[in-house]
Structure formats: C-alpha cells, structure tokens
Amino acid sequence: MPSPHVLVLTYDLKDDAHAARVCELLSERGARVTVFSPEHFQSTSRVDLRYVDGAVRRRLHTNGEILDLDALTALWWRRPTPIVPDPALTDEAIARYTVKECHSLLAGLWEHLRCPQLPARESTFRRAGHKPYQLALAAELGFRIPETVITTSEEAFLDFHDRHDGRIVTKPLDIPWVEGVGGGITVSRACEPVTARDLAHTDALRFCPVIVQEQIPKRVELRVTVVGRQIFAAEIHSQVSNRARLDWRRYDTHVTPHRIHRLPDEVAARCLALTDRLGLRYGAMDLIVTPDGRYVFLEINPNGQWLWIEHLTGLPISEAVRDILLEGA
Structure with a gap:
C-alpha cells in the first residue's frame, strides 16, 4: 500500500511553527509531506491539467518534484502566500493580469481535488x-452572542452607543491590519473600547463597516479548538492582565494563566454543530x-492558531x- 501523501499549502516551515510541528508528526508516521506556497509559482513551478477520454490528470511541478495531485491523500490549507509576479514581467498591467490568471488556475485546481481537505x-472555509x-x-x-450591530451608519452607531451607556467595543469586519500607513507602517487593530475621540469621528463610518458589540463581562475567555469530532477547550485568564483584559490576543502569556476547561455537554454539542453547519x-x-457562568460566542477562525495553547496546557x-490529515489514507 502506498504511503499517505499530504500536500501542505503554507509559506516556509521555518516561519510556520504550526505546520512544522504537524509535518514532523506526519513524517514520523511514514507519510510523504510536500510543502508548497504559490508565492513564486510563476518563477519556480508549473501545473498541467489533462482531459483525456473523460478522465482528468493533474500534475504540479515544483522544487524538482512532479506531484500527481490525484494521488494525494489530504490537502491542508495552512497559510499559503499569494502569488507575486515574476520579475521578468516588467509591464505592471501584464503582471497583474497573469497573477490573476494563475490564481484562477490554482484556486480551481485545489477546489476540485478528490482528497479530503483541512479545514475544508x-x-x-472562506464563506465560514x-x-x-x-x-x-x-x-x-442556541449560542448566546453579544448584542451586535454591523454598520456603516453614524446614526446606528450612536444609537447603539447610547443604549449601552457607552460600554461597547468595536472590531474589524474582516482584516485586522492596514498595511502601508504613513509611508509603510502596518497598523493592527483588535477588539477596542469606544473612546470620546472615536465619537468625534463617527461620520467616517460611511467609508468602512465596523462590528460594534456590547462589552461582555468576563470571568475567563475560552479558546475552543475543534479538530474533526474532538474538542480541546482552554481557559485564558485574561482578566489578571491589564494588557490582555479586553482582548487576549495582546498576548501576555507570562502573566496570563492558561488551563484546560471542561465544556458543558450542551456547549460542546453546539461547537460541533457549528463546525458541521x-x-x-x-x-x-x-x-x-x-x-x-454564561457561555457567550464571539467568533470562529477556520484556520486559527493553537500551538501556544498546546505548549501551555499540554x-x-x-x-x-x-x-485527521491521515484519515484520507
């Protein structure tokens, strides 16, 4: 029987500790692991799809290998980097066009592979x-969720602010950073309280949507990682750290205790039902x-990190x- 063959879409393993750890575990089980990122696809890789007598054959030529994509046993969408144009393409319009065409090729290629894919x-997973x-x-x-408004309306924002006596937070709708601000600075944005300064600029909401939620009191925060039918729940005691109190993603792990958490059965069932749906x-x-003691749902990340939870809780x-990547074999 041939060995399992897993294709991992991510950037260099030196910069992706999560992928490096799992690839090591896969190799220990005898799996063949290929890591591929589309970033330099134009310069270093080739794809061919052949349609003959009703059958399709898909090949990826990369790093001196020829991969039979129809023989893969799993594909892991980890964190691939976007395609960049080959330096030989000096016309910007042509470069942009070819990158879009290459992206279309690869997107369709991955979508229609027969092997199981993680997270999906x-x-x-884009829709999710x-x-x-x-x-x-x-x-x-049946999850409790914070009272929420997602809006580009100044009036809706101010009404929500007044109804909650200003005890509200804002979050980005999708992208938590802005690149190239002020000549090259990257500005990140997490969950933020609304300040008096924010209220002076609510007319700018018309330019960009924002998520606005009531501020929920916290005993602890939970990171609940679902892998297939397994659930790994960890408590993040963010309230002991001034830095992480509002959003634990301002990581303060030296101060913030992390512990294993036992979810009530009904909450665990909802977590599985949500990933299923x-x-x-x-x-x-x-x-x-x-x-x-109420459990309040905030969000789910289809490709969220977990390694720090593993290190701190076991x-x-x-x-x-x-x-789960070996299940397809």
Missing part, C-alpha cells in the same frame, strides 16, 4: 470566515464565560491535526 475546500454569517448561525444553534473539519472558537492538538 477554499470556497467553504464571514463574521456576520457566523453570528447568525451561532445564534440559530459551516462545513469545517477544523475551527478555533473564541468564547467568554461570564461571572455568572492539550494534544497537533496530534489531532496529524490524525
């Missing part, structure tokens, strides 16, 4: 990442446990990712 096929869709579906499944085989959820998440 691209069209599925839409926060308005997540919130509506979570509420439908989203079509995901992997998902990293953020929840709040309030001081009175939860075997990497092994679970390895195992």
Whole structure:
C-alpha cells in the first residue's frame, strides 16, 4: 500500500511553527509531506491539467518534484502566500493580469481535488470566515452572542452607543491590519473600547463597516479548538492582565494563566454543530464565560492558531491535526 501523501499549502516551515510541528508528526508516521506556497509559482513551478477520454490528470511541478495531485491523500490549507509576479514581467498591467490568471488556475485546481481537505475546500472555509454569517448561525444553534450591530451608519452607531451607556467595543469586519500607513507602517487593530475621540469621528463610518458589540463581562475567555469530532477547550485568564483584559490576543502569556476547561455537554454539542453547519473539519472558537457562568460566542477562525495553547496546557492538538490529515489514507 502506498504511503499517505499530504500536500501542505503554507509559506516556509521555518516561519510556520504550526505546520512544522504537524509535518514532523506526519513524517514520523511514514507519510510523504510536500510543502508548497504559490508565492513564486510563476518563477519556480508549473501545473498541467489533462482531459483525456473523460478522465482528468493533474500534475504540479515544483522544487524538482512532479506531484500527481490525484494521488494525494489530504490537502491542508495552512497559510499559503499569494502569488507575486515574476520579475521578468516588467509591464505592471501584464503582471497583474497573469497573477490573476494563475490564481484562477490554482484556486480551481485545489477546489476540485478528490482528497479530503483541512479545514475544508477554499470556497467553504472562506464563506465560514464571514463574521456576520457566523453570528447568525451561532445564534440559530442556541449560542448566546453579544448584542451586535454591523454598520456603516453614524446614526446606528450612536444609537447603539447610547443604549449601552457607552460600554461597547468595536472590531474589524474582516482584516485586522492596514498595511502601508504613513509611508509603510502596518497598523493592527483588535477588539477596542469606544473612546470620546472615536465619537468625534463617527461620520467616517460611511467609508468602512465596523462590528460594534456590547462589552461582555468576563470571568475567563475560552479558546475552543475543534479538530474533526474532538474538542480541546482552554481557559485564558485574561482578566489578571491589564494588557490582555479586553482582548487576549495582546498576548501576555507570562502573566496570563492558561488551563484546560471542561465544556458543558450542551456547549460542546453546539461547537460541533457549528463546525458541521459551516462545513469545517477544523475551527478555533473564541468564547467568554461570564461571572455568572454564561457561555457567550464571539467568533470562529477556520484556520486559527493553537500551538501556544498546546505548549501551555499540554492539550494534544497537533496530534489531532496529524490524525485527521491521515484519515484520507
């Protein structure tokens, strides 16, 4: 029987500790692992699809290898970098056009492979990442969610602010950073309280949507990682750190305790139901446990990080990712 062959779409393993850890575990099980990122596709790789007598054959030529993509046992959408134009393309319009065409080729190629994919096929996990869709579906499944408005309206924002006596937070709808600000600076933005200065600029909402939510009191925050049918829940005691109090992603792990958490059965069932409805085989959820013990859903990331949780709690998440990638074999 041939060895399992897993294709991992990510950038260099030296810069992706999550992929490096899982690839190591896969290799220990005898799997063949190929890492590929489309960034330099034009310069270093080739693809050919052949349609003969009703059959399709797909080949990827990269790093001196010829990969039979129809023989893959799993594809892992980790964190591939976008295609950049080959330096030989000096006309910017032509360069942009060819990159779009190459992206279309690869997107269609991955979408129609027969092997299982993690977290899902691209069209599925892109849709699953839409926060308005997540919130509506979570509420439908019985999760408590914060009262929320997603708006480009100054009037709607101010009405929400007044109804909650200013105890509200804002979040980006999709992209948590802006590149090239002020001549090259990258500005990141997480969950932020609304300040008096923000209120002076609410007319700018017409340019860009924002998520606005009531500020939920926290006992602890949870990172709930779902891998297939397994659930790994970790408490993040963010309230002991001034830096991480509002958003634990301002990582303060030296001060913030992390512990294994036992989810109530009904909450665990909702977590599995949510990934099922989203079509995901992997998902990293953020929840709040309030001081009175209520579980409040915030969001799910179809490709969220987990390694720091594993290191701090011992939860075997990497092994679970390895195992689900081997299921296709």
